Amino acid sequence: MQAVIIAVGDELTDGATVDTNSGYLSARLVECGIATRRHVTVGDDAAAIAEAIGGAAGQARLVIVTGGLGPTADDLTRQGLAAAMGAALVEDPRQAERIAAFFAARGREMKPSNRAQALLPAGAQAIDNDCGTAPGIAARLGEAEVFVLPGPPQEMREMFETKVLPRLPAAGAIAKRIVHTFGVGESDVGEAIADLMGRGRNPTVGTTVSAGVISVRITAAGPTKQAAEAAADETAAEVRRRLGELVFAGDDQTMPQVVGEALQAAGETLAAAESCTGGMLGEMITEVPGASEYFLGGVVAYANQAKTELVGVPADLIAAHGAVSEPVAEALAEGARRRFGADWGLGVTGIAGPAGGSAEKPVGLVYIAVAGRGGAAVHRHVFPGDREVIRRRAALAALNHLRLALVAAGEPGAEG
Template sequence: MAGSTCSGPAFWCRPTSSAGLAGLMDRIFAAVRIRWPPMTRSYSRPSSPRTWSRAIRMAAARADFILVSGGLGPTADDLTREAVAGVLGVDLEINEGWVERLRAFFHARGREMPERNRIQAMVPRGATLVDNPRGTAPGIIASVPRGDGTSAWLMAMPGVPREMFGMFEEAALPVLRRAGGGGVILSRTLHTFGLGESVVAEKLGELMTRGRNPSVGTTVSGGVVSLRINARFATPAEASDQLERTCEACRARLGSLIYGQDEDTIQAVTMRFLLDRGRTVATAESCTGGLAAKMLSDVPGSSGAFLAGWVTYSNAAKVRDLGVSADTLERVGAVSEETARQMARGARQRAGADLAVAITGIAGPDGGTSEKPVGTVCMALAHESGVDSRTFLFVGDRDLVRDRSAKTALSMLRFHLLGEAMPA
């Protein structure tokens, strides 16, 4: 559930729900002149309609606009209809017109409508049913009363992304844009990896000044620091021009730390670099268990560049499959730059690849020492001119260490393809 606070002509909004709904809210940030409220709350997986109703009342007490995603399906745990009815103090009533729509929906697919789907035609008395041409769950628009005699605008949408996105665009976005004063809004998201959010913000400096137009804000997910840039101007040409200027200013300050934009992932960008340059790659992994190889091979067309990958957890496998020296393992251990270098060199030679990345480390929760604590990860990149290696210390649980390690290895590969040294 996402809440928005509005006071006079200003409009405050912060997404506090699923990534899909948050992404939709991102698209209108510039239109609504963002100001972060001092506190936000998110609610997920309510245990009962009463719990969900209480969450809606709390949102209505501090927000003028409330968006609810999900809970409109035909199963027993779809509680949104009952929760909204509880807030309004009314019963649910059947909408016969929607029942007919449901029958037609299933008939067009050669099926009879399951009786349990009738509940999707139940709407709180006095609320407005919102058409859903993409699925079986209609949306709900209602006015949630507040103690001071005013009300908050609520819209409940299906949780299925395709249905939610369409309903948001057609029914919610026009309302929110009117509240924000109109204008043309253009947005872009730039993605960085390798530096923390505070360091990125420091480098951007006054570009992140509150009230600036275009606005620049940061979000963090999976180690990726993303810059959300929103330009709100009177005309499309002006919005486009100012958006481009701000994006270029961000690129000038962050350089190759920015690996892509909007839907780009670090693995997709790295694979694109490999394919565009006609280069091939292999992987050798220990603590990441093949995660780097998976990330690369998840990209369509990756067979044109990704040749092979090894997962060598044991020392014996490192010696047997990659040619790592048993003496090296005895002398400096599996988690060392020297071992990583030999792993990368062995993978490159055995695969016949132009490049190879190797990862060896301690993902935890056990296995750390005072000299090599949990999160210590050594990486190497073998190429035509030799082998580069680095040691990192990642702080977090096992999954985080593995994820950051795989992404960092791909980042090392990307910087090499750019002909640049990866920042420390």
């Protein structure tokens, strides 16, 4: 079974409010073995709502609409559904009584606009709202089951979980896996797994990108949960095999978690000296609970004087090569390791922009050094994006270079 989810409201189409309902519903439907074919957002216009519902009913067996059931003049989902069904709106006496009782219990007068919430398309059924006044609506349109739910997330979720979910047919099971990679572009990852991403395959495989992290998302369907999970695991293993050391984590794991676990498993420690990332590297590391077990500390050495006085980078080295250079990155990493007495040191220096770049040293140029007992290695990057993106990608790249150094050193847990 497939579903189409429609979110109604001018506040959504205008960008004033972010639609969280559709994502929630899709995630819950997947757990029931129901895939969402598409999300549709439509403004408060009865004709547009009718068109969206009618189109969705021709594409999927399940249509869920959220929003537009309130008491104001711009709440037009009831009218839109009625138009799509070719039905008149009629009052549901039981819902009218329930709404009146809701106001009476609070010592308030029910206005005519609130009574209008009891109107339903002829042939539809009301769904009780235990959290508010607007009832939901259940209807059939062609071969599709249509459910209309209130827009406020709390009301929508309660109604979906208690009133709609029990009505949905069993549709097998779905299992999801995510394989996270770092170090190459999305096209490189896509080429390596192109045959796994073909249309009509089960499991389905796709990619998403965030701050340089390419995530391979795998969704498998099966008659049972065990069968779906086995199919998802098999494909995830093949993705990992093809992408090798580019893979750093799976599912909900993050780069800082993986690096932290590897350091803990090895009984080793880390220190950092960062310039252009301005503390973002340290922030990422310390987002992981228990990071104090392996992260001894960091220095944000932004000015050249701080690099010299706090980390021990020689002033003549900066004068000769510039603050953004391979020798200075190495000196930052070695200085951090020495200052804190750590097994590993990270050094980051670069130009995050928007100003400060040149033809020789453009905005986005970052040098990252990893220092260990066996010496230091320096990596040069030119990251695209704005200041925030460059800083975030640099911090993640620093952790990834450390991860790869741990892999090379044979430390457990760093392979991802």
